Amino acid sequence: xxxxxxxxxxxxxxxxxxxxxxxxxxxxxxxxxxxxxxxxxxxxxxxxxxxxxxxxxxxxxxxxxxxxxxxxxxxxxxxxxxxxxxxxxxxxxxxxxxxxxxxxxxxxxxxxxxxxxxxxxxxxxxxxxxxxxxxxxxxxxxxxxxxxxxxxxxxxxxxxxxxxxxxxxxxxxxxxxxxxxxxxxxxxxxxxxxxxxxxxxxxxxxxxxxxxxxxxxxxxxxxxxxxxxxxxxxxxxxx
Amino acid sequence: xxxxxxxxxxxxxxxxxxxxxxxxxxxxxxxxxxxxxxxxxxxxxxxxxxxxxxxxxxxxxxxxxxxxxxxxxxxxxxxxxxxxxxxxxxxxxxxxxxxxxxxxxxxxxxxxxxxxxxxxxxxxxxxxxxxxxxxxxxxxxxxxxxxxxxxxxxxxxxxxxxxxxxxxxxxxxxxxxxxxxxxxxxxxxxxxxxxxxxxxxxxxxxxxxxxxxxxxxxxxxxxxxxxxxxxxxxxxxxxxxxxxxxxxxxxxxxxxxxxxxxxxxxxxxxxxxxxxxxxxxxxxxxxxxxxxxxxxxxxxxxxxx
Ligand SMILES: Nc1ncnc2c1ncn2[C@@H]1O[C@H](COP(=O)(O)OP(=O)(O)O)[C@@H](O)[C@H]1O
Ligand SMILES: [Mg+2]
Numbered sequence: 001x002x003x004x005x006x007x008x009x010x011x012x013x014x015x016x017x018x019x020x021x022x023x024x025x026x027x028x029x030x031x032x033x034x035x036x037x038x039x040x041x042x043x044x045x046x047x048x049x050x051x052x053x054x055x056x057x058x059x060x061x062x063x064x065x066x067x068x069x070x071x072x073x074x075x076x077x078x079x080x081x082x083x084x085x086x087x088x089x090x091x092x093x094x095x096x097x098x099x100x101x102x103x104x105x106x107x108x109x110x111x112x113x114x115x116x117x118x119x120x121x122x123x124x125x126x127x128x129x130x131x132x133x134x135x136x137x138x139x140x141x142x143x144x145x146x147x148x149x150x151x152x153x154x155x156x157x158x159x160x161x162x163x164x165x166x167x168x169x170x171x172x173x174x175x176x177x178x179x180x181x182x183x184x185x186x187x188x189x190x191x192x193x194x195x196x197x198x199x200x201x202x203x204x205x206x207x208x209x210x211x212x213x214x215x216x217x218x219x220x221x222x223x224x225x226x227x228x229x230x231x232x233x234x235x236x237x238x239x
Numbered sequence: 240x241x242x243x244x245x246x247x248x249x250x251x252x253x254x255x256x257x258x259x260x261x262x263x264x265x266x267x268x269x270x271x272x273x274x275x276x277x278x279x280x281x282x283x284x285x286x287x288x289x290x291x292x293x294x295x296x297x298x299x300x301x302x303x304x305x306x307x308x309x310x311x312x313x314x315x316x317x318x319x320x321x322x323x324x325x326x327x328x329x330x331x332x333x334x335x336x337x338x339x340x341x342x343x344x345x346x347x348x349x350x351x352x353x354x355x356x357x358x359x360x361x362x363x364x365x366x367x368x369x370x371x372x373x374x375x376x377x378x379x380x381x382x383x384x385x386x387x388x389x390x391x392x393x394x395x396x397x398x399x400x401x402x403x404x405x406x407x408x409x410x411x412x413x414x415x416x417x418x419x420x421x422x423x424x425x426x427x428x429x430x431x432x433x434x435x436x437x438x439x440x441x442x443x444x445x446x447x448x449x450x451x452x453x454x455x456x457x458x459x460x461x462x463x464x465x466x467x468x469x470x471x472x473x474x475x476x477x478x479x480x481x482x483x484x485x486x487x488x489x490x491x492x493x494x495x496x497x498x499x500x501x502x503x504x505x506x507x508x509x510x511x512x513x514x515x516x517x518x519x520x521x522x523x524x525x526x527x528x529x530x531x532x533x534x535x536x537x538x539x540x541x542x543x544x
Contacts, residue, residue, distance in 0.1 A: 054526060080528040092523040096455055096483060097541035105537050106527045155527050 007062035040208030083158035247337035289319035296325030313344025370403030417445035458490035472505025
């Protein structure tokens with residue numbers, strides 16, 4: 001089980017005089033063997049939340065507890081080795097480094113063509129066309145996004161943090177992707193998404209908001225309100 | 240052959256001993272072993288040190304090994320090799336030079352290589368430079384490579400230097416005729432006090448001639464690299480130069496582009512980027528379980544792979 005306890009995240013404004021709170025007193029619980037979708041408007045702090053859990057940022061107050069252990073001060077590497085696996089919203093480009101090499105790094109060994117095929121076919125790519133290509137600017141946004149996901153799959157882990165994994169990916173492949181996410185249900189899975197197709201596979205949904213405390217509920221509780229026109233407000237009132 | 244010889248041959252040419260087919264192994268300024276075949280003839284020069292490599296027209300899928308090793312410590316080895324590639328031939332030439340210098344002196348190999356490519360032939364030239372031994376001893380390479388690419392021919396140069404060479408200054412000159420193609424893939428790693436200068440001078444003289452020079456390098460320690468490229472388009476032609484470098488520690492890299500579109504129909508591009516490893520790349524690899532140091536090494540290794 002992954003828990004955030006009264007987590008704050010504030011940044012100093014330029015000049016360093018004023019601080020701005022990006023996340024304020026967030027307390028959330030993500031049970032294991034379940035998928036939680038985190039949604040909310042642009043700028044509501046979803047990616048920041050993922051970065052705090054991954055260890056890319058440190059909370060300015062509060063704790064992150066994993067299986068009873070306080071991991072707030074653990075490094076990115078330590079968390080990754082504990083089983084935290086992240087797919088970034090913005091895939092990182094590696095000019096000069098091939099997809100195969102990155103997948104090898106992700107899974108920690110030299111993979112066979114068969115294994116590479118497995119990782120890439122799960123995200124809808126044909127290994128033959130990609131393994132020798134560099135993960136550079138020549139790949140489209142959707143391709144880079146899929147490879148980002150393939151790296152997470154190749155790494156494996158117990159806690160998956162997927163930040164808008166479907167962004168830029170064509171609708172044709174949507175059902176394959178949702179199946180892939182659903183197949184991770186035996187882990188602790190957090191998916192940042194606005195897509196109702198993805199919310200439909202969630203066990204729980206969290207609605208983040210700049211102005212007020214997050215709302216968490218089961219899919220059945222949250223989905224109807226989120227799907228109607230005034231979703232955001234309705235969800236907040238309804239729960 | 241001695242163990243040192245075998246190790247060097249392995250490092251520079253992936254050779255586990257005497258290769259098949261045509262070859263010439265040069266050690267400490269002398270020929271150690273040579274084999275000529277009817278397809279690829281190797282003839283020693285009589286007026287100066289070196290060999291002529293003659294590939295018969297139409298020979299396809301054959302390779303020739305011409306490694307050079309220097310193990311005697313301080314010495315200067317100068318050699319002239321000329322390559323005559325027949326019409327329509329398609330061959331791989333595996334060159335490369337390894338220096339093992341246990342002394343504090345200077346061991347240097349100067350190779351002057353000239354390639355004459357007849358119409359429609361294709362040459363893949365693989366060259367690896369490597370140095371080892373006493374850290375005080377100099378291991379130097381100053382090769383000059385001249386290439387003439389006739390109509391429809393293609394010259395592909397793969398040049399790799401991944402460590403131990405204290406000084407290199409290499410000059411590559413190419414003249415490309417009608418629909419000919421000149422391709423370079425350079426990989427370079429320098430460390431400590433090493434210095435590497437790479438110079439390319441490419442003349443695109445024929446209609447629809449093309450050239451692509453891609454250099455990837457990593458400079459660490461106190462090393463210094465200079466990449467100088469000079470490309471001239473004298474006809475309807477296409478040229479692309481790309482120099483990407485990763486800079487670490489106190490190293491320094493100087494990249495000097497020059498492109499000269501003499502013909503208004505020439506299209507020439509030069510891209511260069513020198514900088515530290517991007518922080519987001521390190522972080523991405525750390526989220527895959529690597530420490531920062533491991534991430535740095537993995538990026539360098541992947542980059543030069
Ligand atoms: N390091 C930072 N410095 C300043 N502002 C930041 C920083 N990180 C995030 N923000 C701001 O915090 C807000 C939330 O960002 P983010 O978590 O990326 O939102 P979301 O992913 O929900 O769209 C945005 O307004 C963003 O500009
Ligand atoms: Mg975001």
